Amino acid sequence: MVRKTKAETEQTRVEIIDAARRAFHKFGVSRTSLEKVAQMAGVTRGAIYWHFDNKAMLFNALRDQIQTYLSPIDAGLTSDEAPDPLDTIEKFLYGFIDAMENNPLLRQTFEIMMWRCEYVNEFASVLYEIVRPRHDFLSELKVIYARAADRGFLRPTLDPEAMAYDTLSFTTGIIHNWLIALGSAHEHCPQIRASIRSHVALRRRDTISGTD
Amino acid sequence: MVRKTKAETEQTRVEIIDAARRAFHKFGVSRTSLEKVAQMAGVTRGAIYWHFDNKAMLFNALRDQIQTYLSPIDAGLTSDEAPDPLDTIEKFLYGFIDAMENNPLLRQTFEIMMWRCEYVNEFASVLYEIVRPRHDFLSELKVIYARAADRGFLRPTLDPEAMAYDTLSFTTGIIHNWLIALGSAHEHCPQIRASIRSHVALRRRDTISGTD
DNA sequence: AATTATACATACGAAAGTGAATGTATTCCA
DNA sequence: TGGAATACATTCACTTTCGTATGTATAATT
Numbered sequence: 001m002v003r004k005t006k007a008e009t010e011q012t013r014v015e016i017i018d019a020a021r022r023a024f025h026k027f028g029v030s031r032t033s034l035e036k037v038a039q040m041a042g043v044t045r046g047a048i049y050w051h052f053d054n055k056a057m058l059f060n061a062l063r064d065q066i067q068t069y070l071s072p073i074d075a076g077l078t079s080d081e082a083p084d085p086l087d088t089i090e091k092f093l094y095g096f097i098d099a100m101e102n103n104p105l106l107r108q109t110f111e112i113m114m115w116r117c118e119y120v121n122e123f124a125s126v127l128y129e130i131v132r133p134r135h136d137f138l139s140e141l142k143v144i145y146a147r148a149a150d151r152g153f154l155r156p157t158l159d160p161e162a163m164a165y166d167t168l169s170f171t172t173g174i175i176h177n178w179l180i181a182l183g184s185a186h187e188h189c190p191q192i193r194a195s196i197r198s199h200v201a202l203r204r205r206d207t208i209s210g211t212d
Numbered sequence: 213m214v215r216k217t218k219a220e221t222e223q224t225r226v227e228i229i230d231a232a233r234r235a236f237h238k239f240g241v242s243r244t245s246l247e248k249v250a251q252m253a254g255v256t257r258g259a260i261y262w263h264f265d266n267k268a269m270l271f272n273a274l275r276d277q278i279q280t281y282l283s284p285i286d287a288g289l290t291s292d293e294a295p296d297p298l299d300t301i302e303k304f305l306y307g308f309i310d311a312m313e314n315n316p317l318l319r320q321t322f323e324i325m326m327w328r329c330e331y332v333n334e335f336a337s338v339l340y341e342i343v344r345p346r347h348d349f350l351s352e353l354k355v356i357y358a359r360a361a362d363r364g365f366l367r368p369t370l371d372p373e374a375m376a377y378d379t380l381s382f383t384t385g386i387i388h389n390w391l392i393a394l395g396s397a398h399e400h401c402p403q404i405r406a407s408i409r410s411h412v413a414l415r416r417r418d419t420i421s422g423t424d
Numbered sequence: 425a426a427t428t429a430t431a432c433a434t435a436c437g438a439a440a441g442t443g444a445a446t447g448t449a450t451t452c453c454a
Numbered sequence: 455t456g457g458a459a460t461a462c463a464t465t466c467a468c469t470t471t472c473g474t475a476t477g478t479a480t481a482a483t484t
Binding site for chain 1: 238239240241242243327328329330331332333335339342343346370371374375377378380381382383384385386388389392403406407410411414415
Binding site for chain 3: 008045047049050051
């Protein structure tokens with residue numbers, strides 16, 4: 001049985017990516033043979049080599065897949081809807097954590113990228129794909145904090161740019177520590193939300209002696 | 213030429229570890245064969261298997277080595293010498309960054325642990341060795357922030373425990389972003405120090421309307 | 425309806441890596 | 455000063471993995 005219909009072909013492709021994610025997560029990217037992926041997908045290596053040039057391309061496909069889930073979250077950051085820009089940042093962070101908690105596919109992929117891949121040789125370029133979104137996030141944070149300062153929501157004396165760096169590091173850190181600490185047991189973690197709330201609150205102008 | 217003197221034997225051991233670090237950093241842990249390490253160390257695999265059971269043990273030896281450089285920095289954190297506990301935190305962060313900047317061995321090892329190792333199977337246990345110091349750091353931060361609150365250095369209304377989590381995430385984040393962004397070009401980065409300064413300053417009670 | 429391109433499965437050859445077994449020249453120790 | 459332990463080097467047998475080459479049944483095309 002070969003030469004499936006286009007729908008079936010796409011289904012096979014998705015199953016291979018899905019199997020690759022489970023395999024990479026369980027065995028690590030390097031130690032996962034394409035033979036293993038094929039077994040877990042219920043196909044042979046022939047199918048994998050038909051759809052992907054090699055393991056690196058398969059990894060890229062797996063990574064591209066999560067963009068579907070990240071784009072709407074990112075969109076919330078770039079839009080200037082809320083009157084208080086600090087709310088935008090807080091909402092974004094909550095949204096990201098929510099997505100990671102509720103979407104195992106997203107969570108597994110992040111775990112693979114952070115703890116189960118060695119960024120050398122053909123995977124070195126992938127590292128750039130990890131740097132870029134962080135850089136974009138930093139740029140956006142600078143804009144948002146500047147906006148917050150303009151509108152008087154940011155605590156006076158605080159430098160928007162320094163705050164952007166601080167929040168970037170904070171965000172990177174919570175994700176890393178969250179994923180590493182919970183390991184396979186990703187139960188709901190209230191601590192992380194309290195941490196986000198206090199992080200943002202720390203930057204807010206005191207409303208006790210507010211002007212309005 | 214075999215059966216060296218004890219000093220030469222130890223020298224061989226160190227050279228193997230040194231070669232392993234360079235190899236792991238260049239090729240990643242999984243993709244580095246012991247044959248490659250042997251070549252880079254100027255020995256054969258026989259020597260490696262004599263000194264270490266397998267690659268995981270060699271990796272552990274490599275990781276243990278950096279404790280020499282980390283212990284004195286950690287010591288500064290646990291001691292309660294400075295009157296202002298927030299100074300202790302700031303000093304610790306500066307000290308850590310200094311060490312990473314000046315000690316290539318330390319830096320390379322951290323890069324290997326963060327971006328060139330897949331924490332699965334026999335390396336899964338190593339992940340615990342990465343979690344533990346972070347957990348210890350968090351515990352210590354809680355103590356220090358509580359102390360700072362007691363002595364009136366911490367801005368009122370701030371919860372010491374929440375601040376501890378915030379600083380842990382911040383620390384994790386700056387290290388990750390710093391290593392990933394600079395890549396192989398680890399030039400002096402003033403931005404990171406400004407970031408640390410502002411992070412701690414944000415938690416200080418305003419001295420403008422100070423009580424003393 | 426015949427042909428062609430597709431979507432795989434199967435088979436092949438080569439390379440690399442591993443752990444263990446064995447060989448061997450020293451150094452240490454009595 | 456001679457035997458035993460040491461500190462490796464060398465060799466071996468085995469497994470794994472990769473990329474490619476080739477086979478083939480079926481859908482799409484004309």
